[in-house]
Amino acid sequence: MSLIRHLYTLWPNPVLLLRLGLLQAVMAILQGALLGLLVPILSALLRADPDFAAARPWLIAGALGLLLYGVLSVIASPVGLAASGELAAQLRLHLMRHVSILPLGWFTTERKARLARAVTEDVGHVAHLAVVTGGPAITSLLVSATILVITFFIDWRMGLLFAAIVPFACLALRHSARIADESVILLEVANTEIAGRAIEFGQAQPVLRAAGLGETGSDRMRAALEDHRRVYRHGMDRSMTPDLAYTALVVVGIGAVVVLGAYLLLEGSNSVAVTVALLVLAVRFIEPLGGLIDLNGALREMDNSIKRLMAVLDTPALPQNPNPVRQLTDASIEFSGVSFGYGDKPALSDVTFRCAPGTTTALVGPSGSGKTTVIRLIARFFDVGEGRVSIGGVDVRDLDQEAMMDDIAIIFQEVYLFDDTIENNLRLARPDATADDLAAAAKAARLDELIARLPEGWKTRVGEGGAQLSGGERQRVSIARAFLKKARIVLIDEASSALDPENEQAIAQAIVALSSNAERTVIVIAHRPTTLAAADQVVALDAGRVAEFGATEDLQHAGGFFARLYGQYAQARNWRIAPSTNPN
Ligand SMILES: Nc1ncnc2c1ncn2[C@@H]1O[C@H](COP(=O)(O)OP(=O)(O)OP(=O)(O)O)[C@@H](O)[C@H]1O
Secondary structure, three states, X not given: XXXXXXXXXXXXXXXXXXXXXXXXXXXXXXXXXXXXXXXXXXXXXXOXXXXXXXXXXXXXXXXXXXXHHHHHHHHHHHHHHHHHHHHHHHHHHXXXXXXXXXXXXXXXXXXXXXXXXXXXXXXXHHHHHHHHOHHHHHHXXXXXXXHHHHHHHHOHHHHHHHHXXXXXXXXXXXHHXXXXXXXXXXXXXXXXXXXXXXXXXXXXXXXXHHXXXXXXXXXXXXXXHHHHHHHHHHHHHHHHOOOHHXXXXXXXXHHHHHHHHHHHHHOOOOOHHHHHHHHHHHHHHHHHHHHHHHHHHHHHHHHHHHHHHHHXXXXXXXXXXXXXXXXXXXXXXXXXXXXXXXXXXXXEEEEEEEEOOOOEEEEEOOOOOOHHHHHHHHOOOOOOOEEEEEEOOEEHHHEOHHHHHHOEEEEOOOOOEOOOEHHXXXXXXXXXXXXXXXXXXXXXXXXXXXXXXXXXXXXOEOXXXXXXXXXXXXXXXXXXXXHHHXXXXXXXXXXXXXXXXXXXXXXXXXXXXXXXXXXXXXXXXOOOHHHHHHOOEEEEEEOOEEEEEEEHHHHHHHOOHHHHHHHXXXXXXXXXXXXXXXXX
16 A cells, blocks of 8 residues: 555656556456356356346346457557656656755765666666556456455355455465565665675776786675575575465365355355356456465565655755845855764864955865865755855855856866767856857866867767866866856865876966956865965865964964965975976
């Protein structure tokens, strides 16, 4: 039941499913009723002087019923297929809409993998199984229910016996469901393990090959494969074993029907015709149970897929102010007593600083000090635990999300590009940009030099995720997007790793160019002295707290936390540059 309820809540427009369910229900009731016709037909025909006239109306009704059943069966198949496709499309749209309002902080690598699985495998499973498994499951239940009611009308004693079989049938079903559950769970665990090992196997290829294990793989991979094989065999063995509970039910159930039927016949309550009809009904009453047991595994799988989909759909979006502020008055950014943690783990404690509109602020601090978290809180990837983050004097929780993101550009260290042309990747920032706008943005981000070198220029495709470009080149595309978007606030996570000299210089200049615009407020997680030098002020973080905050020059000369850190950055940079300038 909960499965059916979940199915209906899952689809934003369940009419299709309802129509399909109704069609299946009508067919099942028709099937039961057609079997019920056996009683008057056999009663009229199975006698010493068969009465064809009495049988005729029932035979005609039976023929019409069969014709209707045939027509409904022909309709049901394409309706089912169309419904499956439509349901999958609806559900995917529903999922994507929901995901698009989830906080950006939700998108961890693990959750992205879960989302990919939900959108592809789980949606396909549920839509397909809702039709392929749901239909027969409804039919099986309703055929038995219809036969039970009809039997009561034919002979109440036999009706009672059929009813007495029901609880045992439920027990047999529960038993087989448990077995199916166990196999599905075991296989699921083995599948997850093998998927994880396969990814690891791919990532570890250089190491494995260096160790001469490229083909055979690691011990862990081999163990996972062996485990998967064993679990799979075990599951198959279990499902192949004749289900004793069902067999016992068939033997005892049909046996009891035969005994009672014979007794009622000999006692003179029922004719031979009625007894034969009751036996046929008994077989059709118990048979669907076997079908349901066969469907159990598929129903369990569907249930698991539904649970995974519900887990995504139940993830709450960040609360929205019903009357949000839609226009930023200015591009100032302010943290007032902000504390935030990932779960129980504090990441920022009582952080307070202000960036005036048009200024550039460098965020510095050791790894794990909370720099990225500051950027995430400004773009409302998460909501703060305490205090407030405001843009233009308005708490980000009261700002219209779309309007806010229109004014913010974020340049991450790892830039994702779509498998499209450079031009279209840039246009994402401003779809109506003219060729001149594009050229200006590319020039400012020093992307023009790269485009000039590419064989198809602006029309060059960048490959999946931008794989045809280097990390530094992708970051230049991202910077060009920020220029094109004319965002008043730019948040940058400068690459911390070494880049080749060309990209290094181009990106440094582009960041300085972004900062030099008096209209733009820039916050940059700075790793390079040039970027630090371009900043008006510095927020130095240490273990989630503001260790120092002030004008860059002042802090540089103050000889405190930032001055020491600055020295380390400069040293690290020299150390990185040294090998490339070393003639040896
Ligand atoms: N998604 C997350 N889930 C749980 N903890 C996180 C998450 N992101 C960051 N943290 C933790 O929060 C703290 C601050 O991390 P943050 O990434 O903001 O630091 P950072 O200064 O940017 O570090 P780095 O320079 O290494 O990128 C760290 O202890 C980190 O382990």
